Amino acid sequence: MPTSFNETVIEEFRANEGKVGGPFEGGDLLLLTTTGARSGTQRTTPLGYVRHGGLILLVGSNLGAPSHPGWYHNLLAHPVVRVEIGTRTFQALAVPAEGDRRDELFAHAVRSAPGYGDYQARTTRLLPVVVLERADPDGWQGPGEVRTLADKVMEVHTWLRGQLREVAAEVEAHFAERAAHRGPGEPPAPSLGLQIRQRCLAFCQALEFHHTSEDGHLFPGIARYHPHLGDTFARLADEHRTVARIQAALVELLAGIGIAEPARFRSELVRMSAELNAHLDYEEETIVPLLAEVPWPPVPPVPPASAPGGDGGDGAGRGDGDGAGSA
Template sequence: MPLDFNTSLIEEFRTNAGRLGGPFEGWVLLLLTTTGARSGKEHTTPLGFVEDGDRLLVVGSAGGSDRHPDWYRNVLVHPAVTVELGADTWQATAVAATGAERDELFAKVVAVAPGYADYQKATSRVLPVVVLHRLPADDHTPPDRLDALADELVKVHDWLRDELAALSEGLAARGTAELTVELRRHCLTFCSGLARHHGGEDAGLFPYLAREYPGKAGVFERLQDEHATVSRALDGLRELLARVDETGPERLRPEFERLRAELEAHFAYEEAEVVPLLRAAVPDSAA
């Protein structure tokens, strides 16, 4: 779609909570906001979609063009996206399906929206199918007790450890296209979840604790430095992941093992230093 047409469509979507008129009256679209692969700027694109259980499927059809749409190129580098559907807005991880799974999902899409089959006939390019996995909503409500926040921190760490274990098992198997798809799903979900977790700590939790415990300033400085180191490692992992179909999962192993060691040490240090502070009955006593 032309840029100016997209802009007016996006404005109408947001003004009317997803309801559209004119030639799109009765259509159900979503808005997908991605981060530019090169520019780093946000871009919003109206897209058709098909529901598949608790996830959404979108196709990089570009109207049957011989070139992949920009939004698809963006998600290969930056899989963290924002989805607007009706009046709801939520964060998601965008995962491009490959191999047999891509074919199976494309068949599901065509069964609901046959027009995509015509787009595929118009080009020799294999139309990519991207799966949008909704991420749990952040809860910004302050907990009644700080130890409730401690429980949440350990819970998030345990979830991230589970994703690390799933990644490790996938890399050890070094297998089929189906394995590669599963590896990509776990890795991108993990990367997005970790980035959001660290961002929340840096913006809210650590500044609060630094005020309550001025004698622990060095702890929070170290944790924020570790966050920056992990972020750089994640960038490298994402770049490798974008080429996993060409290089194979085994190329990810050295980068992954380095990242895993850093994260395990980081989680252990954070739990040893931060959780006791959150569980303390009188925060100022540790200052």
């Protein structure tokens, strides 16, 4: 049985293809699942949202309270979130808008739902506006159909390379904009913005998950059938450790809301690009061909026949909190 207002709304949402009654009746409602900033536990919150062209916007109003809602702090720590709208479920990259873009999107949100203006009037904090972008290696459609484990590994590699290129392009665009500034007014802030931070943090977390899965499952499974490749797996493991050290340096630089040391971040990103691309090239040369005959998704094992007569085979301001109605 549901034990809170949020749980009641979530249960009704999922039972009625995204339609609910009460205070949300007739409005645009989604379910946002974030990962707790401190606990690492998944938490689902029903939130109102606003569409702006092809964008989905969330406003961190917390009903005008003085602190940001818990889900906002959670997505700053873990930018990849799960979104449910109607009967659709997908992963998204959560990117808070900044500066003039934030003001433009907030003005649109107020035109669509004037209550957001009332919430802003109740508090001195600037209500964050979060843009949800479709972006994840499992939901992303790469080139060609995925039929084998080799295809799947290549799909993830292509996604990782693409995300790294996108972060690098955004960083270079920031430096180019500063270099080209001739006034009047101030040049772009030296600290890199939230969009770069969120995209890079999501990339680092996806890369860590990918390499952990390879070290824990994929590589040991292949090694059992190809014991002569011991040196190859030793080299791949060493490269994983090298990439992990660079990744840790990047994550350390991402610890704040902005990236306070853009020049250092840029140099670490260049180092990551070189090391990771060389690693992926080597893995694709030595390991991926061995996976070309392994079907994907895996074929489930046939269960044994059953015997005769048997039965068969965080609080607001710190993250983690759900906060009813904290859109």
